[in-house]
Amino acid sequence: MSAGELALPLDADGFGRMRELLARPMDPTVVAANTRLVAQPEAASEGATRSLLIFQIGGERLALEAGESHRVVAITTIRRIPHRTNAVFAGLANVAGELTPVGRLDRALGLTECTARATARFIVMGSAATRWAFPVDLVEGVQRVGEARFQPPPATVARAADGCTIALVRVDASADAPLVSLLDATRVCATLGRSLR
Amino acid sequence: MSDLGGFSLFELFRGEAEQHAATLSADLVKLEQSASPADIEPLMRAAHSIKGAAKVIGLDRAVDLAHAMEDALVAMQQGREIPTAERIDQLLRATDLLASLAAISESELAAWTAANTPVVAALAASLLQPIARGAVAAPTTQRSLSAPLAVPKPEPRERTSAVRVTAEKLDRLLQLAGETMLESRRLEVVRRQSQSMKSRVIELEDELDRLRTWMRQNGIDANVLAPLRKITSRTRNEVVGHIASVDESIRRGEETATSLYHEVLSSRMRPFADVTGALPRTVRDIARQLGKEVRLEVIGESVQVDRDILARLEAPLNHLLRNALDHGLEMPDERRAAGKSESSLLRVEALHHAGMLRIRVSDDGRGIHSEMIRESVVRKALASSEMVAEMSNQEVLEFLFLPGFSTAAQVTDLSGRGVGLDVVQSTMREVGGRVRVESAPGTGTVFELELPITVSVIRALLAEVSGETFAFPLARIERVVQLHSDALTTVEGRLQFSLDDRSVGLVDAATLFELGAIEVRDSVSVVVLGGDDWYGFLVDKFVGEEDLVVRTLDSRLGKVAHVSAAAIREDGDPALIVDCEDILSSMRQQLTEGRPSASKRRAIAASSSVRRKRVLVVDDSATVREVERQLLVRLGYEVDTANDGADGFHALRDGGYDLLVSDVDMPRMTGIELTRAVRLEPTLTRLPIIIVSYKDREEDRLAGMNAGANAYLTKGAFQDQTFAATVRDLIGEAEQ
16 A cells, blocks of 8 residues: 555445445436536537527528627517508507617518517617617527637528628537528618618 | 716706806896895805805806805995996896806817906906996986885795706606506406406316215215315415405506606606796896886796796797887887886786696787788788778787788897797797787787697597507697598599588598508598698597607608607507698698699608619729719719629619619629629519610620510610610609
8 A cells, every 4th residue: 555545444334335425316406517517518619609699580590699689579569650661661669668660670681571470579679779679480599609600601692681691600509400690780770771761 | 977977077067057047147137126135145145156166176267257246246235335237237247157158068168268268357357346336327227226126026946956867868767657657557467367267266166066966966975075175265265365466566556657657747847937037137138228117027937837848938938028128118208108107017927727838928018009010911912901901900910920020110139020920920839839919009918828738748639540540639630520421522523521511621541641541431530620721631430539648750760741759558559649730731732732643742751851763883884884874863863883793783782772774794793694693682683674785686685684684775875865764664753
C-alpha cells in the first residue's frame, strides 16, 4: 500500500453499507437535470447563440430575432380604413390599448395566406414610430440557436419570403429538417410600410 | 437625471420661472390698481423664488434682475415708494425678461445671456434707483390710483403640491386606464365558466339521485353512494362560493378601473384661469398705449376645461379683447360726452352650460352700428341693397365673421385688418363650437363662444357600414332616421326622401368610403348631416350611442379622407370617428355635380399627399436611359434608373414600382432574363413590363412576350406617341 492511498478501516459490514448507498435509486429530478445537460452537446461547439421567435404562416416556418419582436398578443378586431385598406394594409387593431396598424405579412411576402385558427396570434414589432402588428397562424416560441446553424440565403430566388430573409436557420438538430427563414425586422417594417402609401 | 423624472435642471427652472412670471405679471397689474401694500407680499415671494432657483443653477443675470425687483418691491412695501406706472412698467419689463428666459431651450441659453446682459444691467440699475414721490409719469398714463376698484376677489386657488408630467405620458396613462377597465370586464368570462361548472355539478347530483332511486328499486344497498353524494354537494357549494368571489372581484375591479379612468381623464382638465392669467397684463398694456381707461373683470377662473380646448381658446380670446379695446371702447372724453363713466368695463366670463363651455366677452363701449355693416355689405357687393334691407340685425352681424370683412375706418396695429373674426369663427368650428355676437349701439357688444368642455371625449352615434364601426359626433348630426325603403324615391337617377317637407338627397356610406356596396333592406338607416342643407348618409345599421375617448390616427396614415380620428370602444373594438365636414363636401359634390370619377375620388382621398406612379428604367446605354427618363418625367411619373438586369432586379425587389421599362441586350442579366425573374418573384408577378429594343424581328418580339412582358416596343417608339400611349395604357396617369 503506497503512501498516496487511503486506508479505510472497513469491515465487511461497512462495505455492505457503502454498496447500499451507491446502489440506491436516483432522485428523478437529478436524472432529468442531467439528461437535459447531456442532451445539448452541440451548444458549446456552436459558439454564440441567438434567440429566435419562431412562428408559422401558411405552413412556412419563419423567425425574427427575439429582441426585435415586440410582443405576441391575441388577435383582435381589425378595423378597415376607408380609402386606405388594401391587400397588405388590413387596418387598425386595438393592441394593448394602442391602435396599431395591421399588415398582412403573408400577402406582402407572397406566402400561403393565414387562416383564422385558434392558434393565430398577432406579432407586434417595431418602435412606436414604425410599429406593426401582423397575424401569424401559430407561434412556436423562443428558441436559442447556435451561430453555426445559420446560413446565408441563396443567391438565386428560391424562397417566397426572400425579400426580407437575412438568413436560413437549421433550428432542429436533424440535418434534413426544413430550414427556417430568419426575417429582418427593419425590412419587414419597410415592406409593410409601403402598403400605407 | 432619472431622479428628476426626465426633466433637466434647466427645464425645472423654466417651469418654475414661467409660473412665477405669470404671477408677477398678473399681480403687478392688480397692485397698480389697488396700490395696497398687502398686494406686494405675493410679488416679493415670486421674485424671491425666481432668485433662489436661478442661483441654484448659476443663472447670474436672472439672479441680478430678480434681486433688483425684490429691492424695488421692498421699498414699496415699506412705504418708501408708491407703485407709479413707471415703476410698474419697469417691473413688468423685468418680468418679461425672466419669462423670455423661461421660454428658451438650454442650447439657446448662451445666446440669451450674451444678448440680454446689457439690458438686464440697465433695468436692474433703474429698479434700484429710487423714483421720487410724485414723479410725473408718461402723459398717456391716466390711472385712478385713488379709486379702489370693485374687482371681485378671485377664488382662492388651492396650493397643493404638484409634479410636472409630460402630455404624452398622460395620454399613455389614459390609454392604460381604459385598457384596465376592459380587462376587469373580461373577468366576466371566468364567471361564465364557473356558472357552467355549477350546472355540470348539479347534473351530476341529479344523476346520482336517479342512480340511488334505481338501486333502491332493485333492492341494492344505496348507502354506498352516500360519500359520493357528499362530495358533489361540497363541490357545488365551493363553486357557488367561487362565483360569489369572482362577482365581487369584477365589481371591485370595475369600480376601481372606472374611477382610475375618470381620474386620469380629469387630470387633463385645467382651470379657465390658465388662459386668463395673462389677460390683465395684455389689457393694461393696450389700454395704456391707446390712452383708454379700462378695467377688466374675469369671472369663472376656476371653471374646468380640457387643456386642448384651452390651448385653442387663447388666440380667439386675445383677438376679441384686442378688438374690443381698439374698436369697441371709446376714449374717456367721448364716454364723458355720452354720459358714461370715463373708465370702461371689459368682462370675460366662463361657465358650464348644458354640458358646453360658454364664454362671454362683453364691453360697455359704443356697440356695433348695423347700418354701417349694411352699407359695407352693399358696397362690397356681398348682397343687394334689397336683400340687406330685409335682413334682421342679427343676420347682418353675421357678416362680421366673413373673411376680409372689416368696417374699421382705419387699420391699426392692433386690429382692423379684417383678419381675426373669421379666424375666431373657424377655430370655434374646428373644435365643434360656435360664436355669436350681439350688440346694442351706444351700450356695448357681447361675443359669446360656445364650445365643448373637452375634445378628448365625445358623445357619438355608432353606426355600421360594411361591417366596420363608424362614430358620428352627436354635435354634428342633424337627425337620425329609420325609414322603410318604400319611402325612398328617385329624382334624376338619385336617391332621396322627404323629411319635414324637405327633400333630402341620399349618398350611401359604403360606396363613399370605398368599402363595398351597402345591402338594401326593407328598413334603411340614415344619418342626416348638414347645416342649412340636409344630406342623408345611408348606413347599414345603428349600433347605439357611446362616449368615446378621441385618439389621433397613426401619423403614418396622414390625412385619411372622411375620417378625423379613431377611438377604442367600451368593448375594446376600434371605431373610426368620421369627419362630418369632409363627408358633407363629398356628398355635395356627388349630389350637385354628379358622381366624381374614380380617379377624382382617389385624388380626393389622397388630397394631402399625391403619390406619383414610379417607373424603373433599365438600360445599359446612358443616353437611352436619359431619353426614357426625361420622357417619363415629362408625363409626370417618378423615374429611377438601373444599368443592367441584375441591378434592375435588385431595385425592383426593394419595391414600390408601378412599371418596368427594360432594354434586351445588357451585361450580367439580359432584359429577357430579367422579365422571367420578375414573373417568378411572387410580389412582382403582376408588375407591368415594357421591353424596348433595337431588335424589331418578329421572333425577338415573341421571345420578349413569352418571357412575360406586357408590351414590346422598338426604340423608334420614342419618336412618336406610341411609348407614352403604351405607358398610359398599362398604368394610367402619373397621379393616383
